[in-house]
Amino acid sequence: MSVSDGRSILEEGAPAHDFFVLTNGRVKLFTLLPDGRRQITAFAEEGYFLGLAAVKTYSFSAEALGDVHLCRFPHASMQRLVERFPNLEHRLREEASRELSLMQARMTLLGRKTARERLATFLVERGKLLTQKGNTGFQEINLPMPRTDIADYLGLTIETISRVFSAFKKDGLIKIQGVTHVKVLHPEKMLMISEGLE
Amino acid sequence: MSVSDGRSILEEGAPAHDFFVLTNGRVKLFTLLPDGRRQITAFAEEGYFLGLAAVKTYSFSAEALGDVHLCRFPHASMQRLVERFPNLEHRLREEASRELSLMQARMTLLGRKTARERLATFLVERGKLLTQKGNTGFQEINLPMPRTDIADYLGLTIETISRVFSAFKKDGLIKIQGVTHVKVLHPEKMLMISEGLE
DNA sequence: CGAGAGGTTGATACCACTCAACGGCAGTGG
């Protein structure tokens, strides 16, 4: 199944018929308030399990960030798969557990961290993704999402994001190499800031 | 297993050996920042599964809110149980999914709602708990936790909690009958406020 | 070259935080 940039994959409140695995590209998950305020709850990458949190209806919306490929599994066929491969159930639970841990950290970010700490946390998080994938250092960071999305992910506004980036730059902590590319010059210090140790 | 008021049940970062089921009483789950800032991620009631999010180490701490009884299942024994009752694995995943949905709503609260909306959401949430248990209406609400805990749950300070309660009272929306007991006079309106529709 | 979207920067406003004083209540000891 293919979805092109900006198109919706699933919608909050709709009956949860399917389960998805992201095979290629990126997706943002979010919930909306009636007046349009948005909270992005996750950026999903390749391999992400979409629709784990599904109870009867989806509890969030998902939208392609760039072009995306995914595998769709209707719940009925999932049930068949689970019967044939009992281990799958365990795998799904494992994935849900991992997700729960991440969410707890994000709740602390949203409830208790300052703008500076939030953005630092975001950069550190993205840096880890890169090291996992075997890139050289810890510091070349890609930001494939627009500022609006970063803001809605961190519970801030685009202006605040922009200002904090500028402040980091002024402090010699980062180098901005185009809107989507940032180099973290002092990863250890960035980590300190992200934990509120300045 | 019994734990008395205020005592720790498990600690963030400790190796996750056990899984718990809350059989009696209440528990607060939370994470801490190095400087002591705290985010309460959940108040757990009877029947709650504690330690679902466990990966290798616990990703949160848990503390008794009042005296508490729980069943402890070492992971090894859980594994045996899962083998004997294959359905249990499914049940665990279900519980994790439910938890994920709740957390998404809470992220929206922490990232995007005002103090007024947060407290209204909290009251509505607690009101639902009561109706589920078959109490008369929708409005008699019990607050077994101190203001400090409510504040750390909603990402606010105790002073703000106190002020918003006072404002609700002045607006004739609630009646405060002692620190731990609140009567919601206009549940529908409280619901509106909680969703930002004033 | 013009238009529009996305991002940055500046000025100002406002909501929630901080700091401080006060009040009520429970537990303690005289």
Place this chain on the structure above:
DNA sequence: CCACTGCCGTTGAGTGGTATCAACCTCTCG
């Protein structure tokens, strides 16, 4: 029985961090 003490919650005054509103910049695309 009553002061004393400490904890918890409320209320007030002032501050500050982030939002809001607005102008400007930069890049892309037609």
